[in-house]
Amino acid sequence: MGKQRIHLGELLFLTCIIGSGAVIILMMGLVVMQLLVHAWPAIWRFGPAVLWTAKWQPEHQIFGLWPFIFATVSSSAIGVFLASVIGTATAIIISRIRIRWLRIFSSGLVQWLALIPSVVFGLWGIKFVAPMLSLLIGMQNITKRSMLVDVEGLFLTGLTLAAMLLPTIVAVTRETLIAVPQSLIEGALALGATVNEATIKVVLPYARRGIFGAVFLALGRALGETVAVVMVIGSQPKLAVTLFTKTDTLTSLLATKWNHMSGFYSQSILFEAGFLLFILTFIFYAVARIYVPRSITAARLQLW
């Protein structure tokens, strides 16, 4: 039996990697713990009722988070829905480009678009989409005095989110589509299918898991998006009764109210909102992990 030798370098390396791993896990634990510790007074005092209370009156110690949960989920849903429909169609056409340089250029362009900071999309939403939308609605409501109406709210937020998510969905879906074996497409063509029929009957069903995963990745991003949302949501702490009511999402609430709220429970309820957001994104991320094939998760696209 030879004596097992442990080199000093090896030991050092091992310590480094185990240490780094431990730090990550510790950090995650600390974040969750800190959220919970600060949110606990509010959770204890107001109970689960905050989840369905629609009133938000910090001055009277009434804290209902329902308007923000609703706005978060519905604006994300609008954004993800629009982006999924347009994004899947775009991915199909991009995956079909036959000219080599155009194919490389367009897929590169899409991946680069996905990296544009969300604040830019916020600017675009408020400076371009909002006036257009306002003009469009204003023209239909001739009875109103002004042609320009306020459009900040769920719909504008949804549109802005859609623009922001579109590249993500196109990029991930394109990866899924080009991973569909050529032999399956040729099999369909050989049976007398047109390219479109092959796409609908064979390619999309084969890629459905990946597309579904792309949608959930986008949903995760939409739920957590803050800056762009703050710019277009209107920032009013009330329940959105129409698509054009100024409201707040959980993220925009946290970002805008942070400095303006004092009092023990006011601070605590914001942590509770943060904790809810944490749970919400975790749920959707978990679903995405189950559905997106390993090879094309966001890590490869460097989106998260």
Place this chain on the structure above:
Amino acid sequence: MGEALAAIDLSASFGTHKVLHHVSLQMPANCVTAIIGPPGSGKSTFIRCLNRLHETVPRATMSGTVLLGDEDVYRMDAITARQKIGMVFAQPNPFPTMSIFENVAMGIQLRDGKRQTYLSEEVERALVIANLWSEVKDRLKESSSKLSAGQQQRLCIARALALQPAVLLMDEPASVLDPFSTLRIEELIDELKDRYTIVIVTHNLQQAARVADRTAFFLAGEMIEQGTTTELFTTPNDKRTEDYVTGRFG
């Protein structure tokens, strides 16, 4: 019934790379014609020109004429051509998201529309001809990916036959199968030639000798020699054919 297929002065390339040079070949009706030759000799490209699949590849071009009976395949609609000239690929490629039934029904549904009263009848007929019916009749709704490789390949044959084509092209249909499954495919080819014209590409000389009535030898994109299988294997005219069939190269 099968119809005769003829290639006249067929050339094909991918971009500037020529892979097939002026090939002419008669493939008589209700005969099995084997195309043999070493890898890269243009065998697959040749049969992919016959059902107009070659043109679906980016930058692929071809020239020449393909006749089915007395009709010019390149003057008909490409979809019609592919319905009349079925194809089976080297790698079994049933559609994994579809059931066994849906795989066989796909061609008919694409051609005649979604709901046809004769659909299940036609699916059964195709599966019977492909010698797969007894193995799958109780599990038609199961996913096609649950079948063994050999069964999958017979499913692909049934899928092609469901359209009642005149010609069946087979591109190395047994190259990934075990010897037993290969034998079953070869027996099937023997049964099918009464009804269909069959063109089979193979790199397996014994297989060509076992199943084919006629054989053509391809080398570097050219057709070197063709004739009855017995002639080509026993008394080849060309030195290169002789070298190949006697195993001196390839």
